[in-house]
Amino acid sequence: MIAVGAAKEKIVVVDYGMGNLRSVWQALAHVADGRQVLVSSDPAEVTAAERVVFPGQGAMPDCMREIETRGLRAAVLEAARNKPFLGICIGQQMLFDHSDEGDVPGLGLIAGGVHHFPAEKMFDATGSKLKVPHMGWNEVRQARQHALWKGIDDGARFYFVHSYFVEPLDEDYVVGTTTYGIPFTSAVARDNIFAIQCHPEKSAVDGLTLLANFVAWKP
Template sequence: MKIAIVDYGMGNLHSVTKALEFVAQADAEIILTADPAVVASADKVVFPGQGAMPDCLRELEASGLKQAVLDAAASKPFLGICVGAQLLFEHSEEGDMDCLGVFKGQVIKFKPENMHDEQGQKLKVPHMGWNETFIVQDHPLWAGIADKERFYFVHSYHFAPTEPHDTIIETGYPNRFAVAIAKDNIFAIQCHPEKSHTAGLQLLRNFVHWDGKQ
């Protein structure tokens, strides 16, 4: 089995690659690639991303990988991570731009003027560090991961899906919002599983063995 990690120059590619190699062992070949043909021939695809959304979309289009990503999302087990996950929505407030439109909804900016913790202290943006996650729906990629497990986050914008049934996992900062969404063969997550120790590795291990069905 071959798992392609899409390299369009805008992801934490070394960490994602090493984490997947660690959990896959001999069960899958992990291929970091900028070749659309390799993405098309892979059995599964991981779509990471890091940095500003407009830069990510520009590099994705310039690399010639945009259509390969869309085709993969339509046809095989597909994992979006961080900005790679955000790019799957219809629109983003970052750059006021249209995205890939795989999920209905948009990516919106945290509004720090309205964000305070239980002691009344203003919360910082970006949302950075470890935070609890709450299970909204069961999913094969969350198997073996407990409710309220902590994952690592770094983001100033967050998912606002239109379809409630797409939301699998939420977190709070301070209000609850979606951080993992899924439909059919696609799972997309805002936090960084490759930086989230045991729980993150479990999610990636689940992806390696996932058949793309919920």
């Protein structure tokens, strides 16, 4: 478990063994404004947190299996229903009903599915073939206003690494879109949940601004 800051308020980054979370922790610690930031695999720590960050890296079936194996499912569900909650990358995808990757169910917090980029549509405006995974910097268009967009220009560039994208059934939840061969949903929000496909911890000033907005967010 990694910690920084005083016990003013606790922000927990959920660790379920999928990827190195140090960069997420470092970015949050940079904007925490005196709050305590933990990386923890302890369900009790997640339950006790005032804010929860749910990142992810790797394949959806592996992530879902590890959530179950480590006994974190109930704590993550409770956090996503009751406190400021930020999903990042696979942490966004896992909130949905189902993923085509491995044909596995997600946590079912947001109605919709997770789909692979369609090979037949992976071409840019000049007709050149686009590679999958979608890797690198790309624009995020703000579909509607949200507290986490404060101070971030519409069309700001964020860093992406992914082969799958989310498709919510309710378009009202879409707060950000990006184009890579096709337009896709890159950020969703509902009540106390904000989730984004890109990696704000790797997205320079705008990424840090989004994380700072999450730290201050009062949904």
